[in-house]
Amino acid sequence: MISVKRLIYMKARFSIVLTKLCKVRLLMNKYLFLTRLRKEILYQWGVFRSVVDWTIFLYLFIPVIAIGGYHYYSWWSDIPSWMNGFPLSFMVSLLYFICWQGRIRTFLEESDQLFLLQKRSLVVALKKWTRNLYVSGYSIGILFFIGICAPFLLNHYTLSLAEVLGLAVYFISLKALILGWKQYLDGIVSTWKKSLYTILLFLSCWVASTTLVNWSLDSSAIFLYIISVIQWFLFLLNSSKRINRLTTFSTDVDIEKQAKLAYVKSIFAFSEYVEKVPSQKKRSPLFYRKSKRIFKNRNRRKSLQELCIKVFFRNRSYLFQCLQITSITMGALLIIPPIWIKGILFFGFIIILRMWVKIIVNRIMSNHFIVNVRKDDIIRIQAEHYIVNFISLPVISIMGLLLIFIIL
Numbered sequence: 001m002i003s004v005k006r007l008i009y010m011k012a013r014f015s016i017v018l019t020k021l022c023k024v025r026l027l028m029n030k031y032l033f034l035t036r037l038r039k040e041i042l043y044q045w046g047v048f049r050s051v052v053d054w055t056i057f058l059y060l061f062i063p064v065i066a067i068g069g070y071h072y073y074s075w076w077s078d079i080p081s082w083m084n085g086f087p088l089s090f091m092v093s094l095l096y097f098i099c100w101q102g103r104i105r106t107f108l109e110e111s112d113q114l115f116l117l118q119k120r121s122l123v124v125a126l127k128k129w130t131r132n133l134y135v136s137g138y139s140i141g142i143l144f145f146i147g148i149c150a151p152f153l154l155n156h157y158t159l160s161l162a163e164v165l166g167l168a169v170y171f172i173s174l175k176a177l178i179l180g181w182k183q184y185l186d187g188i189v190s191t192w193k194k195s196l197y198t199i200l201l202f203l204s205c206w207v208a209s210t211t212l213v214n215w216s217l218d219s220s221a222i223f224l225y226i227i228s229v230i231q232w233f234l235f236l237l238n239s240s241k242r243i244n245r246l247t248t249f250s251t252d253v254d255i256e257k258q259a260k261l262a263y264v265k266s267i268f269a270f271s272e273y274v275e276k277v278p279s280q281k282k283r284s285p286l287f288y289r290k291s292k293r294i295f296k297n298r299n300r301r302k303s304l305q306e307l308c309i310k311v312f313f314r315n316r317s318y319l320f321q322c323l324q325i326t327s328i329t330m331g332a333l334l335i336i337p338p339i340w341i342k343g344i345l346f347f348g349f350i351i352i353l354r355m356w357v358k359i360i361v362n363r364i365m366s367n368h369f370i371v372n373v374r375k376d377d378i379i380r381i382q383a384e385h386y387i388v389n390f391i392s393l394p395v396i397s398i399m400g401l402l403l404i405f406i407i408l
Contacts, residue, residue: 033129036107075151099175127243166224173231304383
């Protein structure tokens, strides 16, 4: 028979060993997360340094920070007149749009499938660490934005400090909830279903959030705190379920690749001399699905025009970039009150759009299939001029009609 002292001694030893194992596992989880985080910071810093050197930082960023700090200080004593045209619902909508930016990353790599899937606790712990990191980072970003808008919220819209804090708490919880929803949307394979669900969710939450915030500020800010607690509960519930699920490993790795290369792709998109890498997913184009002739009477110039037109409208990235340029300008024309600034923005939009289309056309014509057409060939010059007008003039006409409608 084992004595009582022996049993107590064995129990104590077992507790010590178990505690040491838990500490070792915790250190492994923390070390893996810190290693991936350090690797990511060094990579993104290298991308940033490739674009912004010390001269750009000295002559651009420092003056912007100094001028911005001066204007921010002046806002506390004197609200600018251009704020009179912006209602409180505009600030709420702007905060809502910020909540839809970004995503939760996982720091997972393809090589992890060979080892980490056998160590389920490491995968789960890594996902938890990254979730907490990005939710905390985005929360600080929302607090920073609300801090910038604090002079307007307190002095112009006459909100109390408790109401401003309620706005911050509400939108931080809403940001976390939307980040969790976006993880589930990323798991939808069908592009059309994903786009449809995203649009419906975006619009419904926009209307609900704007109505709810305005009602809470009119009645009592305590409702913002109550709703925030509910949103945090829903986020933690959904996020915990997804973190403990390992079937999303491939999806998480693909999303991690896209998020890691997001800034690099942005640099390449605005580079004239770097060709975009074609997408690996084969998708049917939106326009010109069947390769039929556009011009009945064909010659060298019309053949070149037809080629460039089809390449442009079949490329989803070109269409998306054109939509981005147009939507940003359209939003600026709707928001900025002075008419003379609207006119400057419109003429700047014309110049930027035509320059961008010309860059795309030169990129298409630099393809090795049409290198036999020289750059100084009159046919190439005529085709380039025609394509730039063919693509840019309809967009410019629509924006011009919108500007006239806004002014009138």
